[in-house]
Amino acid sequence: MTQATPVTKKKPVSKTTPKPMQNLEITDHQATVGKCFADNAKMTMRNVNVFYDDKQAIHDVSIDIAKNEVIAMIGPSGCGKSTFLRSLNRMNDTVDICRVEGQICMDGEDLYSPKLDVVELRARVGMVFQKPNPFPKSIYENVAYGPKIHGLADTRVDLDEIVENSLRKASLWEEVKERLHQAGTGLSGGQQQRLCIARAIAVSPEVILMDEPCSALDPIATARIEELIEELSQNFTIAIVTHSMQQAARVSHRTAYFHLGRLIEVNPTEQVFTMPEHQLTEAYITGRFG
C-alpha cells in the first residue's frame, strides 16, 4: 500500500494502559445486576448458599426461573453453576459434605422442607447429564423406567404410548422405532443423549435441568439437541448449564453469568451478548479471561 503523499496518520491516542486484572475482583455483597426476577416464576431462589464442608461454593444467589423459559448459566470453570443446578433437584443430597442454605421453591413450595419427598421432586424436576448415561437395558426399558417406578402407566398399552410419545418429542422415534428392544448403549453419542432426554421427559416433569448436555457430542449432534431444546421449551421450563457461550446465545431466552460462586448478572440473552451490564460479564464474554 504505497502512498505518494505523506499521510498525517491519526495516531490512536487510546494506547491506554491495559485495564489491570485486579480491578475485576468482586467485593462482598455485590448485588446481581439485571433482571433477576420474573412475574410468572416457576422456580424461585432466595439467598441460596451452598457449602462443601467449610468451603463455600455458592454465595447468596437470588434468581427466578420463569415458566417455559430457557435460562442458560454460564461462567468460568469452578464458578458453581453446576453445583447450583444440582441443588435445584436436590442431587446434592447424594454428596454427604454438601450443605444447602436459603430458600428454593417451585410453585411456591419449599423444596428443602423435610416433608417434601425427594423422589417425587425428581419426578417433577428431571435431569440430563453431561455424559450420556443410558441404562444398560433396551431402549424401551430405558424410557419406560421412570413411568414404571412412578406408577404412571396402568397397562402395557399405556406404557407403549408414553414411550412412543417421549421418543417422538425427543426426535428419536424415527431412528429407533424398529429396534426398541436393542440395548440403549448401542446408539451413537448424540442418539444416546436424546435417549436420556426422552427418558427424562417420559415422566412429564415440569422443569428439565441440563448439565452441559452437549459437551461430549460432535457439532451436528449438538445442533440437533439445541433444536430439540427450542421445541421442548414450549412445554417445559429448561435450565441449562453450558461452557459454550455460543450455545447459550443460541438456545436461551435469559442468560445468567456466575463468577466464583456469585451470580453477577442475569439479563435477556440478546442484551448479555451485545451489551452486558457488568464488566465481569463483558470480560468473560469477550474472552478476556475464562
Place this chain on the structure above:
Amino acid sequence: MSKMSFENHIMKQFDEELEEVRTRLMEMGGKVEQQLQNAVRAVTEADSALAELVIKEEKYVDEMEVDIDEACILIIARRQPAASDLRLVMMVTKAVNDLERIGDEAKKIANHAVMLAGESTSSQGYTEVRHMGKSVINMLNNALDAFARFDVEAAMRTIEEDKQIDLEYKTALRELATYMMEDPRSITRVINILWVVRSLERIGDHAKNLCEQIVFVVKGKDIRHQK
C-alpha cells in the same frame, strides 16, 4: 464506561487483529482528511495540479475500504466476537463506508476544481467555499479525533457542529443564487461551486455518522436517525 480497552483477550492474536483493523481505519481517516484538505485548497487556489493529485489518490482510499472490510469479515468468522468486540467490528465496517464516501466527495470536489481552474479567475463564491471548507475540515478532524479516543462527549459535540454546517450550507446556497441572478454569465462557474458546496455538506453528514458510530460502540445505543 468512557474508556474502552480492546486488548487483554486471552488470544493475543485477537488483540493484534483488532489493533490492526483500528490502525488501518485511522490511516484511512488520515488519508481521507488529507484528500479533503487538498481538494478544498485546489478549489480556493485554483490549483489544477493538486486537484489531479487528489483524483489520482482516490483509488487508494477505495483499496483501503476493501482491505478493512475483508479484515472485519475474517475477524467475525474466526473469533465470533461478542459484546463490545462485536459492536466495534460492526462499527468499523460502517465507518469505513462513510470514510470512503467522504473520499468520493473529495474527488468530486477535485473534479470541479479542475473545471473551475479552467474558467475565468473570478473569486466570487470562493469565500463561501473557504469558509465552509474550513468548518467541514474542522468537523472531520474532530470526528476522527473523537474516533481515535472513543470519546463520547467529543463525538456528541461534533454531531452538533453538523447543524452549524447545514446553516452555512443554506447561507451559501442563497449567496450563490444571488450571484447567478446578478450575472448570468457566471452561472456555469457558480454551478460548479454549488456542487462543491453540496459535496462539503454531504461530507459533514458523513462525519456526523462517524460520531454516531462512536456512541454506538461505547454506549451500545444506536442514535442514528434521531433529531
Place this chain on the structure above:
Amino acid sequence: MTKKPMTDSSNHLDKIKKSLSRRNRAEKRFRWYGRMAVFVGLAAVMVLFTDIISKGHGAFRITYVELQVTYDQDMIGVENLTDPAQLALGDWEALSKAALRNEFGDVSGRRDKRKLYGLISSGAGYDLKDRLLANPLLLGETENVWILADDDIDTYYKSWLDGEPYAARMSAKQIQWIDELHAQGKIRLQFNSNLFTRGDSREPEQAGIRGAVMGSLLVLILTLMLSFPIGVSAAIYLEEFAPRNRWTDFIEVNINNLAAVPSIIFGLLGLAIFINFFHVPRSVPIVGGLVLTLMTLPTIIITSRAAIKSVPPSIREAAMGMGASKSQVVLHHVLPLSLPGMLTGAIIGMAQALGESAPLLMIGMVAFIVDIPAGFSDPATVLPVQIFLWADSPERAFIEKTSAAIMVLLSFLIVMNTVAVWLRKRLERRW
C-alpha cells in the same frame, strides 16, 4: 519464536536413536523375565500333575477274576429271597468260596485254602447276593461271573503286567494260581466302578469316593445357600447404605482381616460354638456347611463389594435423577450390573471351600463313614478329608486310590474355576 537450527534437531534425533538400542534390550529382558516366571509356574504345575496322574491312573481299573458260580440254595441257607432277616443271615461267602474250590480243585489243607480264598475280595459274596436278588431266577443255576479280586492280588497283578512284580504279600502258590488264570484269560483289568459307586471301606478294592463326594456336595450346597445371600446382602448394605464413619471403617478392616485368617481357626470356632454350645451333631454336613460359610463369607463380601464399586456412578446418578429411591437404585440397577462379579466371586469361594480340610477336621468330619450320606444330618465326610484318610492307610492299593481321588478333586476345582472365568468373560462383554 526462533526456529532451532538444523544441527540441533539432528543431534536430538541421534540422542534418541542411541537410547533406542538400550531400551530395546531392556524391553526384551523384561519380556524374558515374564516368560521365565510363567514357565516356572507352568513347570511346577506340570510336575505336580504328572506325579499325581502317574500314581493315580491305575486306580481307575481293577482286577476281576472269572469264576463259575453255582447259586446253591442249601449252601446259602436262605429259603425266602424276600425276607430281609433271612437274607442278612445267609452265608453268601460260601458261594464265592465254592466257586474258587471249583476252579482250583486240587487245593487242600487249611492254610492253602485260606490262601485260595484270599484271591478274591472279602465282599465278593455280597456282590453275588446282589446279583441273585436282581435276578431271582438264578437260584439253583450256574453262571460265569467276574468277581472282584483282593487288593493284594490287584496290586501284584498290575505290577506284574507293568513288568515289576510286587510279590511281597503273595505266596508262591498264589502267584502260580494267578499265572494259570492269566493263561486261561480268566483274570483281567476292568473299569473300577466301585471307586465311584461305593463309600469308604477298610478293603481297598471296595473303597470308593461316592460317600465323600456326596458329603462334599451337601456341604457345598449348604455353604452356598448360606454364604451367598448373607455375603451379598452385607456387601450391599456396607457399600450403599451404611454411613461412612469410624464404625464402618472398623468393620471393613475386620472383614478384610477375616479373609486372611487360617481356616483351621474357623474349625475351632465351629467346634466351640456350633457343637459345644448349640449341640449340633458332629460330623454332619450341617455343621460343615456352617463352618465353611463362616470361612467363605469374608471372601464373598469382599468380591461383592468390589463388583458393586465397579458399577459406574453415572448409572446411579441417572437412576436417582429419575426419582428412583435408594433401594430401587440398588435393586434395579446396581445389583444386576454387579451380579456377574458376585457370581464369579461366589464360584471361586466355593472352589476354595471344596478344597478345605483343616476346619472340617476340627469339627469331626474325619470319621470313617461307610454309608453314603443322604441328607444334611447324616454323618458324612468330604473329599479332601477322604484323601487325607486314605493317604494314611498302609495298604499299597490306597496309594493309587489317593492319587485318583486327588485327580477327581482337582478336576472339580478346574471345572469350577473355568466356569467362573467363562462366566466373567461372557457377562463382561455385555457391559
